[in-house]
Amino acid sequence: MSLDREQVLRSAAALLTRKSTATMDEVARAAGIGRATLHRHFAGRDALVRALENLGIQEVEAALDAAALDEGSAQDALRRLVAAVEPSAGLLSFLVTENQLFEGEEVNEGWNRLDARVSAFFRRGQERGEFRIDLTPAWLTEALYGLISSAAWAVQDGRVASQDFKYMIVELLLGGARRSVEQ
Template sequence: MSHLAYTRLMATDRDTVLEAAVGVLSRRPTAHLDEIARAAGISRATLHRLFPGRDALIRDVGRLGLQRFAAALDTAAVEEGDARTALRRLVDAAVPDAMLCAFLAGENQLYDDDEINDLWEVQIDRLHALFLRGQREGVFRIELSAAWLSEAFFDLVAGIGWAIQDGRLAPRDAAFSLAELFLGGALRRDPTPSNPQHLGPETGNR
């Protein structure tokens, strides 16, 4: 029991360090371990005790990001319901980890680790499938390829992460800004206020 509690404490500690690391690495991939350790509030020695080396740290950051994104896809249940509301759920689930996604977008496929690459491919495929399904359902536009929709969505999630981190976007507005822009685009829908249609069902919890 005490052993379990101990390992769990270490695990969350590792994740805390990884989240601090991503805050630095997403903007400056060449940051020194000194900076990362300082950002995490620990010494370089402890950082080395938690992670054998720099590449191990980077690898674990990527793994954490992919795990979080996979968890977001799970909690959003993107395989169920109609595609539009599924995507809205995904937005809500993914925005809290937008910074991790921003890191992933940058370090896209520079990993030689098979586990990481497989994990990445699986999640992208799930996203791709969501858009394909939406296109078949008549929800998403078919002029834009599902591959491009997946890519653009992930780019915008990353953009959300950067914007929040740099203080250019309030976290409160993040999910709304992402969902509205991606789903509805930048153009006004109806210049005449005769058609009060909305882009999707309002969940009412804003």
């Protein structure tokens, strides 16, 4: 009987990932429930988005945990991270765009936690001599988000094969486009 809140959030995420302006009615129908029921479980659109925000943050944090960023080389850790975060890429992309709308309002502190962890990872990579030090950890973090979003859309629109998602992101982020003499 009781509604599967998780499943509703999943389908909402899937829909809003494709069409970020979907109405509550569309979200409800996509979840196979009535609009009234959707409103009973999420006080309003804001509450729904906040719930999705928490879901997304939770997923990315789980990905960060699963990637075990401290083990082995930073490069391998980055590969594990991108692979682990791939299922959440669309949702992450939606949330990043959504967050750009909040002008000065208070943002979910979860984003700060994520930024701090990713940023710290890049900094450690720099300290270990694996990453360049002329690109700031903050920028590398932004770039990672940007590439994940771009790749998610490119895959969705069929411009990039979904199986290449991880490879394209990691290779570009690590090695760049330049054909260079490497180890």
